[in-house]
Amino acid sequence: MKKLACFFVYVFVCMGMGAQAQTAHKLKPKLPAGSKAISPHLFGIFFEDINYAADGGLYAELIQNRSFEYTASDNREWHPLTAWRFTTEGFGYGTITIETNSPLHANNPHYAVLNVEDEGREGVGLTNTGFDGIAVKGGEQYDFSVFIKQLTDNSFPVTVYLKSRKGKLSNEATFNTQGKDWKKYTAALTATETNDSAMLVIVAKTKGKLALDMISLFPKKTFRNRPNGLRADLAQTIADLQPKFMRFPGGCLVHGDGLGNIYQWKNTIGPVEQRITQRNIWNYHQSVGLGYFEYFQFCEDIGAKPLPVVAAGVSCQNSGGTWRIGGTGQKGFTPDEMKAYIQDILDLIEYANGAPTTTWGAKRAAAGHPEPFKLEYIGIGNEDKITPVFKERFKMIYDVVRAQHPEITIIGTTGPFHSGEDYDLGWQFANEIKVDMVDEHYYEKPEWFINNLKRYDTYARSASKVYVGEYAAHDAGRKNTLRSALAEALYMTSLERNGDVVSFASYAPLLGRRGHTQWNPNLIYFTGTQICPTINYYVQKLFANNDGDIYYSNIVTAHVPDTAKTFAASCVKDSKTGDIILRIVNRDSVPVPAKINLGSLGGLQSTAVVTTLSGDPMAENRCGDAQNIIPQTSNISIGKSFSYQAPANSLSVIRIQSRAKVKKQHVEKK
Incomplete structure (x- = not known):
């Protein structure tokens, strides 16, 4: 009887499955001969904080080194007062020091102490020169804020304004300090004229000592008017690409220069004064004001699927400058460290998708976004050398994330190059453990792209899908020419032809600030006042604005x-x-x-x-x-x-x- 019962159950299930198959067949009509379904999300963007893409770029903060955290480890010429000048106009005098005894927050240890010995006619304080000057527009409003605590009993009248080399460029805003605890003060400044090299001045106008930190200036008009938001014109130029996904925050930035420099997403959320800044692998500083919440929010604002990338538990093989001697600087977390690191990745998924009642979903909700960010993809690793150390740690992460979050598509890596030992080992490893998708990178001359138009024609359709995470054709002098852009366009038609294998593709790098690039070419160049789309940008835009899902x-x-x-x-x-x-x-x-x-x-x-x-x-x-x-x-x-x-x-x-x-x-x- 048991066998008979099992038989009827089997028949019933099979009939049900048959009905489901028929329904699925109706939902997915047979495509005509000579056509095939391809990825509907093929063309997206890759954002990495390189070339001052975040601070001084997409992140709308106009003050450089706002929390006095710059050090020589960021850049050998830097110190905590980089971009600041001690201001003693009107014959005042005093001193300025950087201290760490009683910080605003333990994560933000440095602050400035202003000792006003004689306020003179105009006060004593600090002037910030921004990033190559502060660009302001006449008639536009700017939101100023600062944290201050008195170190002497008396209250201080504090005045803030914008100025140029010729004189003041805004109204003066004055407020009085209130007590010996850290307190946030705000003011609104309206620019009286347009200027691309303005400076922010903050001065105290009475004798005594006070501490200052997190001196900030934002345009009132950020992208989508978000607080702690993005530079509106630059963000809109990116949005105009209509990217279907956005990979962030790197790149080499993710696996960092040594284990201590690996990007830690938890350091980048919460109130900005409590975030942990760090050295950028590209030899400058990350304020992390543009952090994971802002990345997710930007993806949502522009209709792009978020694709965060985390380190695979190993540092960059070029850590410590070892690229000069063959790249032997890859180090891995210990087993105990890996347990905590894997939990961080699980927490990231909860932060993005968890209910507001979960631990990390509650933190997202507290930031103003109770709804989930609808995370579907996560990248593990970036251009890593495929060593036993890497493979062991990748698989530890992969196994746990796959088991606990089967709904998340995991994207692996095939090393730093389009061919060679790491590429072969990376694909072999991906096939062994059946990774959903792998990330391939190539920066080459136009001829390489032209000679590889059939690269994906022979890729196995049943193996891992491909994400072409970073590519660019660089012409002589690493210039963005029409010649290089057309080579990319030729290649992009082959990506469409193979859109059943290649799921995603993104040009890289996305942004470069003129005069501050560590890498060329880039898709969009900019200054404090100008946005300069390359010809390559228009190629990407023409493809992404006119994408399809059937080839x-x-x-x-x-x-x-x-x-x-x-x-x-x-x-x-x-x-x-x-x-x-x-x-x-x-x-x-x-x-x-x-x-x-x-x-x-x-x-x-x-x-x-x-x-x-x-x-x-x-x-x-x-x-x-x-x-x-x-x-x-x-x-x-x-x-x-x-x-x-x-x-x-x-x-x-x-x-x-x-x-x-x-x-x-x-x-x-x-």
């Missing part, structure tokens, strides 16, 4: 020698809109006629929008140059079969709306 083969053809590697095309469909998107790349110095056959796709409009990027292949975009290469848009008439003349040295994106979509829009307007 069609053999839609676009051209009579060019296969060995020339000057022409490539792709065709994708956006299932949400029904639009068909064609990308045509021509690196030749002459126009190329392309034949387009849409007969198998049906139901399309007879007109299309074409956006073209073309020009001198060695051209570079420069800030404010009217001759910059930017996309040009026009309308063309099309049929089921038509020809398109691809301009010399160009990327063309042709977007064709479905008739059903246009009909729906017409009905909605009525």
Whole structure:
């Protein structure tokens, strides 16, 4: 009877499974011949705090070294008063010292002590020069704050204002200190004129001693008006890419310069005055004002899936400058340290996704976000040398996260290069333990990209998916030229063609502050006042703004020698809109006629929008140059079969709306 009962249960389950399979089949209609489903999240961004991308960049704080934590370990020329000047205008005098006896918070140990011996006519205090000057706009408001405690009994009138070398640039705001405990004071400053090299002045106007810390100045208008927010114009330029995901906070920054410099996400959340700053592996300082909460929030604001990356329990193999002698600086946490470190990673997932009643979900809620951040992916490791030390610690993390959070896709690494020993060992290891996805990196000359257009054609479809986490074509002098951008565009058509294997791809690095870069090329350059998108930026934008989830083969053809590697095309469909998107790349110095056959796709409009990027292949975009290469848009008439003349040295994106979509829009307007 037991056997018979089991048999009926088996039949029932199988019938149920069959019904589910039929339902699934209805939900996922069979794709036409010559097409395949590809990643709908293929093109995203990678943010790393390199080239002053965070402090002095995306993070909107205008004061440099706001908490006096700079040291020579950050940069050999730095000290706690870097970017500050002792101010004794109006014949006042006194002293300024940096102390640690009674800090605002143990995590933020340094603070300034101002001893006013004679306040003179205008007071004694400090002036901050910002990052290459403080850029302000006339009529705009700026939010000032500072923590102060009196070290003598008397109250101090404290005045703050903006100034230039010629005079004051804002109203003066004055407040009186209140007692010997640390207290936060705020003021609003309105700039009277636009200036790219303003300074912030804070002065005390009576004799005595007081302590100051966390001297801060933010534009009132941050991106989405977030407190402790992001620089609005730079954040919007990133948002305009419409990235489908965002990887953060690195990069090499994550696994750090030695175990003590590994990025610790818990140090970057909570009130900014309680966060633990640290040395940046790129030889400057991280205030971590742009921390994990801000990263998650920015992802949400721009509609990008968050993809945090954590170290794999090992430091960078180049720690201590060992890249000069073969990269032998990789060290691993001890077994006891690994237990705590793995718990930190589990806590990160809880911070992102846990209910407000959980320990770490409550901390997220306390920061103003009770809803989860909907974390789906996490990267473990970055460009690590594939050693026994790395493999052991990676697997310790992988096994625990996989067991406790099967809903999270784990992304591993195949080492620092696109080929070689670490690459081979990385793939072998990924296959052994069946990692969901692996991260491949390559920075190469345009010729490498052109010669590797079939790289992913032969990758096993049943193995780990691929995330091309960092790539860029660097031309002579590591410049962003149209030539390099078109090489990337050629390659990106191959990523679309292999979108069933390549799930994600992101250009790197994303940001670079002019005059303060540790790496070139970058996607977006900027100064305190200017945003300078490269030609490569526009290539990324044209792909990401026109992405699809179904790939069609053999839609676009051209009579060019296969060995020339000057022409490539792709065709994708956006299932949400029904639009068909064609990308045509021509690196030749002459126009190329392309034949387009849409007969198998049906139901399309007879007109299309074409956006073209073309020009001198060695051209570079420069800030404010009217001759910059930017996309040009026009309308063309099309049929089921038509020809398109691809301009010399160009990327063309042709977007064709479905008739059903246009009909729906017409009905909605009525």
